[in-house]
Structures are given as C-alpha cells and as structure tokens.
Amino acid sequence: MNSGLLRSESEFSAGGGALPHYHETVLLHESVTAMQAGAGKVLVDGTLGGGGHTHMMLDKGATVFGVDRDPEAHAYAGQRLSAYGERFQPLVGNFADAHSLLAHKGIEQVDGVLVDLGVSSRQFDCDARGFSFRKEGPLDMRMGPSSPITAAHIVNTWDEVELARIFWEYGDERASRKIARYIVEQRQNVPYETTTQLAAGIEKLIPRGPKKIHPATKVFQALRIEVNDELGSLRRLLDSAKDILAPGGRLCVISFHSLEDRMVKRFLRHTSMPEIDRPEWPEPRPNPDYTFRQITRKPIKATQEEVARNPRSRSAVLRVGERI
Incomplete structure (x- = not known):
C-alpha cells in the first residue's frame, strides 16, 4: 500500500507545483469500501473525473482503469496519479463502452465497476463548458468532444414537440410545452448561442416562484442529459x-x-430475483436475468458531515450489487 500518497484534490501537488482544486469527491469512503478495493483487485472507475475515487482505490493496492470522455479529466488525473505507475490505466471513452474498452486492453473481466453519474463540479463551474445558467458561456454542455451534438444544436433545430418531450421526461418541467413553444418562436429572430441568453428568456417567460429556484434549472438539466445521452449510457x-x-x-x-x-x-431488484412470476403463469419461473445479489437494500446517502462540507452531495445515493 501507499497510504502516505493519499491526499484530497485541494492538497494534491506534482512536480513542485500545486494543481488547482478539481472536484469534491462524493461518498468517497462509502463507495471505495463497497468496491472492496485491495491488493490484487482489478477495478474500473467509469467516471474518472479528478481521480478522487481512483486515488483511494489505488492507495489500497488495487489496479484501476480510469474511464472518462473528458480530456481535461485525463490530463488532471494523469498528473495526480502518476506516482502509482502502471497500476493506473487511463481509458478515453464513455463508461457505457467499458466492456469493449477493456477488451482492447486484453481484460475480460474485472472485480468491480464504479460510476459517479452526472456532471462534475469542475465541468459545471467552467464557463466555457456551458453547463450553468448562472455564468455566460456557449450553449455546449458536452462532457467530452465525442458527443455528436451540443445544447445549442438542440434548442435551435429540434421541433417544439421534441423539446417539450425532453423538458418533461428529463427535467420534470411542468411548463415544458410553454417553454418549448417560446424557444421555437424566439429562435426564428435570433438563434440561441449562450447560456445566459437562454436562461434569461425562460426567466422572463416564467418568473421565479417562492422557493427562488431559477426557472431554467430543469430545462438545463434536461438538455445536459440529452446532449450526453446520460440515461442511454447508464442503460x-x-x-x-x-x-x-x-x-x-x-x-x-x-x-x-x-x-x-x-x-x-x-435493474438490481430484477437481476437479484431467482424467480419471476406473472398473473397468467401457473407458477413462478426461473429468472434468466438472475445475475446479481443486492448489497444495499436501501441506498447509501452522504453523512451530515459530508453534506455540510459539500452541499452538492445532498442528493447523492449509492446502490451496490454483487455479481453471483
């Protein structure tokens, strides 16, 4: 083990110069413990980011393949984790393609896969990435250059029905149709190019409510999910x-x-059932998808201490399954 190497993002330095803070790792100890990281284990961190989870797994003696589609994440983590040598193996791509990415490295199976979904704080806080409606930036929202479309492409070319659909399905936006209609009308005069341009228009259309949540919040979430095919990647x-x-x-x-x-x-509930039953069947039948057992019947959530330190961890939940 290299227990002396483990440091947080804000403490990390390399080559005599400190790297800037990248991202506050969420549910760090809980997830690494669930992964059973240790010497001899081969693990996958499907969302490498700043390398927080990977760092601790490496520190416990595991070999880790770090997957991410963001070149900036690989540049940062590559410096941060260089001391671990060949036990850290970076893979550029989407975690959805982990199976093929590993196959190209000659790896058939691994001892654990961890993914920390959604956008990282680093990406969200970078104006040029276009994730936040609070900062002026291009309507991009891509987690990596391989994503084929941007948020600008969606809001400027998709029809009203499709816009309303993603706002409702991915953002649970009650005013999805109203907002979609407004966007289609406004883009005929001036195409949408920046985050604040879109956010200001939505706020003008739908003033803030008593909870003071920005009215563009759910629309931006929906666009980000669609741009990066987040639900498709998870599936x-x-x-x-x-x-x-x-x-x-x-x-x-x-x-x-x-x-x-x-x-x-x-997924975990279905794949952990030895048998399945339906009303029209005379008796239960073996479940052909029975491949896991649930380790967490209830999701693991951040402690009060972590939430106080990192408010963005408030909504994080961890679920764990084990291959049988």
Missing part, C-alpha cells in the same frame, strides 16, 4: 455489467436524480 452499462464483472465483482452506482436512481434500483 448500456447496466446491460453489460454481467459480462464485465467476474463472480463476486461489485457494481457501485452513485446517482443524483430520480431518473438514474430508479433505473439502477429496478
């Missing part, structure tokens, strides 16, 4: 998890909103 990962994980391997998923968590919950 692809879950579908391939049984092939990626060796028996006894752990699947750990940290999610931040109900759409993601519901998908993971249903």
